Amino acid sequence: MRVTIALLALTLATPALADEQAIALKKAPGLDKVEANCAACHSLDYIVMNSPYPNAALWDAEVTKMIKAYGAPIEDADAKAIAEYLKKNYGS
Amino acid sequence: MISRRHLLAAGAALAGSTTLPPIIAANAAGPQLDPALPEGLRDVAALEALPGKKPLIRMSYRPPNYESPLEYFRTPITPNDQFFVRYHLADIPEVDAKSWKLAVGGDGADKAIALTLDELKALPAVEVVAVNQCSGNRRGLFKPHVPGVEWGYGAMGCARWKGARLKDILDKAGLKKEAIEISFDGADKGVFDKVPDFVKSLPAWKAIEDTTIVAYEMNGAPLPHLNGFPARLVVPGWTGTYWMKHLISINALTKPLGNFWMAAAYRVPLGKFPVVARFISQETAANTPITEMVVNSLITSHADGANVKAGTMVGGIAWDGGYGITSVEVSTDGGKSWLPAQLGEDLGRFAFRPFSAPVAAKGKVTVMARATNKIGQTQTTELNQNPAGYHHNVIHRITLNVA
Numbered sequence: 001m002r003v004t005i006a007l008l009a010l011t012l013a014t015p016a017l018a019d020e021q022a023i024a025l026k027k028a029p030g031l032d033k034v035e036a037n038c039a040a041c042h043s044l045d046y047i048v049m050n051s052p053y054p055n056a057a058l059w060d061a062e063v064t065k066m067i068k069a070y071g072a073p074i075e076d077a078d079a080k081a082i083a084e085y086l087k088k089n090y091g092s
Numbered sequence: 093m094i095s096r097r098h099l100l101a102a103g104a105a106l107a108g109s110t111t112l113p114p115i116i117a118a119n120a121a122g123p124q125l126d127p128a129l130p131e132g133l134r135d136v137a138a139l140e141a142l143p144g145k146k147p148l149i150r151m152s153y154r155p156p157n158y159e160s161p162l163e164y165f166r167t168p169i170t171p172n173d174q175f176f177v178r179y180h181l182a183d184i185p186e187v188d189a190k191s192w193k194l195a196v197g198g199d200g201a202d203k204a205i206a207l208t209l210d211e212l213k214a215l216p217a218v219e220v221v222a223v224n225q226c227s228g229n230r231r232g233l234f235k236p237h238v239p240g241v242e243w244g245y246g247a248m249g250c251a252r253w254k255g256a257r258l259k260d261i262l263d264k265a266g267l268k269k270e271a272i273e274i275s276f277d278g279a280d281k282g283v284f285d286k287v288p289d290f291v292k293s294l295p296a297w298k299a300i301e302d303t304t305i306v307a308y309e310m311n312g313a314p315l316p317h318l319n320g321f322p323a324r325l326v327v328p329g330w331t332g333t334y335w336m337k338h339l340i341s342i343n344a345l346t347k348p349l350g351n352f353w354m355a356a357a358y359r360v361p362l363g364k365f366p367v368v369a370r371f372i373s374q375e376t377a378a379n380t381p382i383t384e385m386v387v388n389s390l391i392t393s394h395a396d397g398a399n400v401k402a403g404t405m406v407g408g409i410a411w412d413g414g415y416g417i418t419s420v421e422v423s424t425d426g427g428k429s430w431l432p433a434q435l436g437e438d439l440g441r442f443a444f445r446p447f448s449a450p451v452a453a454k455g456k457v458t459v460m461a462r463a464t465n466k467i468g469q470t471q472t473t474e475l476n477q478n479p480a481g482y483h484h485n486v487i488h489r490i491t492l493n494v495a
Contacts, residue, residue, distance in 0.1 A: 020153045023136070041182060041283050043153035046241075051132035053237030062239055069352055071286025090132065 023048065030085025033078045041072060051090035059086040123149045123161055124395055126244055129232040133242040144316050146173045151241050155179035156318065159246030165392040165409055168437060168444040169221070170249035172311050177318045178226050178247060178332065180290045180353075181282045187338050189314075189322045194261075194306070198275070198343030200296075202266025209322055213308060215256035220303050222328035222442035223250045223411045224335055227358055227382050230484035238481030245390055245488075250411070250444040253326045255307035259300040262344065267300070271344040272373045274299040276325055279338035292334055292358075293349040294327065295371050303328045303414075303442070306339060328442035329384045329414030330369070331482075333358045348373045357480070358382050364476060365483050366469055367413065384413030387471060388485040389420055389447070389463035396490040400451065406492070407433065407448030410463035416441035419464045422449040426458040427473075427487070433461070441466075451494055460489040 023044040025031055038044060054062065063083045066072040074082070123139045139147040139161070148158035156177050164174040189209050197204030225248035232242035241247075262274065275293040282289065298304060307326045308315065315321040320337030327334040333353075348354070359379040369383040389410035394400065410417045421430035436446030451457060464470045471485045 023153070041287065042155065045136045045150075045152045047132075048136040049130060049133035049151060049232075049242045050237070050239050051130065053130060054239060058237075058239060069288070069356060071282070071284055071288065073284060073286065 020044070026089045028085060028089050030081040030088075033081040034085055037072065037074045037078055037082060038066070041066075041070070047086065047090055052092050054086070054091050056087045056091060059083055059091050062086075125149070126233065126396075128235075129244055130237065130242050133232055142177065142318060144173060145175075145177070145318065146171075148174075148176065149244070149246060151243065155182045155184070157241045157243075159243055160249060162245060162390070162392050162395065164246070164249075165390060165444070168250060168409060168439055168446050169311060170251060170444075172251070172313060172316050172319065175249040175251065175310075175316070175319055176226070176247050178241075179280060179337075181280050181287060183283050184280045185338070186317060187279050187322055192322050192340075194323065194339060195341040196261055196265040196343075197341075198271075198345055200268050200271025200274075200344030200346045201262070202268060205265050207261065207264070209308065212256055212261075212306065212323060215260050217254055218257055218302070218305055219252055219254045220305065220326065220328055220442060221250065221252045221439040222303075222326060223248060223385070223444055224326075224332050225249075225385055225411075227331040227333050227482045228480065230486075231481035233484060233486070234475065234477070234481045238479070240481060247332075250409075250439075251310045252312070252439075253305060253307040254309035254312075255305040255323065255326065257302060258304045258306055258325070258342075259302070261306060261342065262300065265344070267296070267344055268346070270346045271296050272347070273345045273349055275343045275345055275349050276334075276336040276339060277341045277343075278320070278324075278336045279340050288352040290336075290353055291349065291351055292336060292353055293345065293374075294330075294334055295373060296344075298327065298330070298369070298371075329412075331358075331382050331385055333382065354381065358482075359480065360478050360482055364478055368415075368467070369413065382482050385411065386483045386485045387412040387417070387463050387465045387469045389461045389471065390488050391459060391461050391490050393448070394490060394492060397493070398490075399493045399495065402452060402454050402494050403450050404492075404494070405448045406451050406459050407436075407446060408461060408488075409444035409446055410461070411442075411444050412463070412465040412469065414442045415466040415469070417445040417463055418466050420445075420447035421462050421464075422447075423460040423462070424451050424453045424457050426489075427460055430462065451492060454494045457492045457494045458489055459492055460487050462487050 151157040158177040193206045229247040273293040325336040392408040420433040433447040433449035
């Protein structure tokens with residue numbers, strides 16, 4: 001078991017900026033919009049690390065903040081789909 | 093904690109291979125994370141070595157946010173390859189030291205100038221040992237949940253910084269008496285033009301303090317890329333948000349900076365925290381920019397749940413906003429009684445101050461540490477709730493099994 005972990009540690013220590021494909025979000029309606037929009041500016045672990053606490057209002061506020069405060073170019077329909085996805089899959 | 097699924101995916105992506113050894117106990121390879129941190133974070137966080145770094149705990153890949161594990165804080169100086177990484181924006185250029193220039197100007201300066209790295213190094217050099225701590229360190233421990241990077245205890249480090257006084261740099265451009273704030277921009281930026289560039293300001297009084305420097309060395313070596321190469325602002329006593337990395341421009345301003353990062357972000361309710369340093373030109377009736385760090389301490393000698401013998405020394409580090417740590421008390425009975433700990437090497441009022449005390453009790457022992465600074469401030473027993481999750485200095489506790 002120790003050998004296995006050591007091998008794994010070596011793999012993870014590969015000196016390259018880490019690959020984000022590791023972040024596999026839950027497969028559900030809206031995921032395509034999340035991947036197409038949110039991942040343009042940040043890795044999707046931001047979503048996972050904040051779960052499961054945000055309630056519906058908090059996820060709505062986060063999506064709005066990304067658009068209004070951080071200037072994310074997300075269309076209204078996509079924003080709605082993203083918020084719904086987050087509430088259903090990563091909310092409380 | 094790291095999930096098996098996640099490890100497999102990470103391993104496959106990095107190794108470029110689908111054949112991986114079977115994982116029997118993935119959790120054993122993951123970082124020890126406080127159970128109070130969000131479940132999602134504990135699932136997705138992992139120990140990972142960025143280029144030039146020892147393994148840090150990854151909060152997010154992009155922008156890169158990685159904290160130092162607790163055991164990296166067993167010395168008052170944090171080595172460069174163990175120092176945490178924090179970025180707001182994902183476009184992070186590798187800066188070429190030869191062509192790098194620091195532009196200095198603004199409407200509060202007599203003239204605009206530009207300094208090369210050699211010219212910066214030709215200014216009188218000063219050294220200061222100082223803690224750089226993210227404003228949101230320990231945000232992940234807030235209840236109720238505060239959205240953001242869900243840091244545990246390790247979004248901080250203490251280094252010996254060497255550089256030129258900001259005051260000397262400003263003198264070269266000529267600081268007008270009307271200048272009320274000094275602003276700072278780094279080379280990193282957002283991936284879209286509309287993403288507000290990370291530009292911060294300091295009140296002029298703080299900018300011209302002798303200890304505020306533009307650093308080009310960290311612990312005797314050039315700054316690591318991920319800690320701001322070739323030069324960054326060092327603002328001893330104040331939280332990390334002001335310590336601009338990859339610094340490229342400095343502007344003296346006669347009006348307050350009103351961007352997102354000053355007017356909306358990094359604010360705390362007015363009067364909520366016992367801080368002395370004020371940023372009056374940015375204050376509103378409701379809130380104020382975060383300024384100096386609150387007094388704090390962390391037990392780092394042992395992991396939570398460790399087995400030790402009676403009489404073992406437990407210890408850690410204490411720090412504050414630059415008044416200086418005068419005492420640390422340790423409790424081994426869950427906070428009923430407190431005894432003074434022995435203080436270690438004093439590297440200056442802005443540095444981590446080590447402390448240690450023996451554990452005499454036996455059985456399942458709750459060890460707590462509480463620091464006090466020169467102006468009588470101490471740590472809180474209850475969380476001081478605030479909207480963005482800053483200034484967490486609730487007394488740290490671990491449980492030891494003492495035989």
